[in-house]
Amino acid sequence: MKTCGVFAVALGLVIAAAVELPAQAPARGGGNKQAAPFVAYPPRPAADAAVVARGKEIYAVNCAFCHGEDARGGDVGPNIIRSQILLNDKDGELLTPVLENGRPDQGMPSFKFTAAQISDLATFIHSFRVVGYDGTRNRPATIIVGDAKAGEAYFKSTCAGCHSATGDLNGIASRITDPRGLQQRWLMPTAGGRGGGGATQGLPTTVTVTLPTGQKVEGRLGRIDDFVVTLIEADATSRTFRRDGENPKVEIHDPIQAHRELLRTYTDKNIHDVTAYLVTVK
Secondary structure: OHHHHHHHHHHHHHHHHHHHHHHHOOOOOOOOOOOOOOOOOOOOOOOOHHHHHHHHHHHHHHOHHHHOOOOOOOOOOOOOOOOHHHHHOOOOOOHHHHHHHOEHHHOEOOOOOOHHHHHHHHHHHHOOOOOOOOHHHOOOOOOOOOOHHHHHHHHHHHOOOOOOOOOOOOOHHHHOOOHHHHHHHHHOOOOOOOOOOOOOOOOOOEEEEEOOOOOEEEEEEEEEOOOEEEEEOOOOOEEEEEOEOOEOEEEEEOOOHHHHHHOOOOOHHHHHHHHHHHOOOO
């Protein structure tokens, strides 16, 4: 026991000395040079302005309404600049599967972008500084910069098949007084906003599972992937079914599917014009 005690003390002294040695070692060259400070998020090289501009246009139409104009989070979507995916991504290679598959359980649709578009989008997002003050974070004073008349015409030609300014959307600008919240609401009805909304607001995505026996099981969609589908029945019972290709048959009923599909067709002008029109519907 005594030998073990002596050995333990000796080992402790060796470890302590080893820990202290680097601090006592003289700097090479005889000067007082200090090591360069550690930078948690080193800035990326400046990107081509044309590429950033293309990425900005894609982001503004498809992403800004959830993740904010500066990608640091909106009323619904999280900050994506500091997400591990974007921090480790270089040219969109890690962003690609997220965009292609979406995150249905979190309300994020999938997008059919080309590889070049994803690269442009990634370049734009990477152009933001991760930490510290960034002038690009300055929000515009107002987002009501569109043509209300053009927005009304676009609404009547594209949206009037399901919605009406004198019906389900009557007085929407009085219920959602924040223009940004209103814009988010009409772009993606279940994607946030405050003060009420259109007819689809609050309706859950449902699913019908048809078993090999022909029995149909229906409920609110809880989770779905390539291996399982989980639903919650009307009595709050949660049921999970294993998936093997097309067995069992799974049908998803998304009340805002039309909105998801339209997201890919809007131009920046369309969005600003429709918002300028809807703020007048009081």
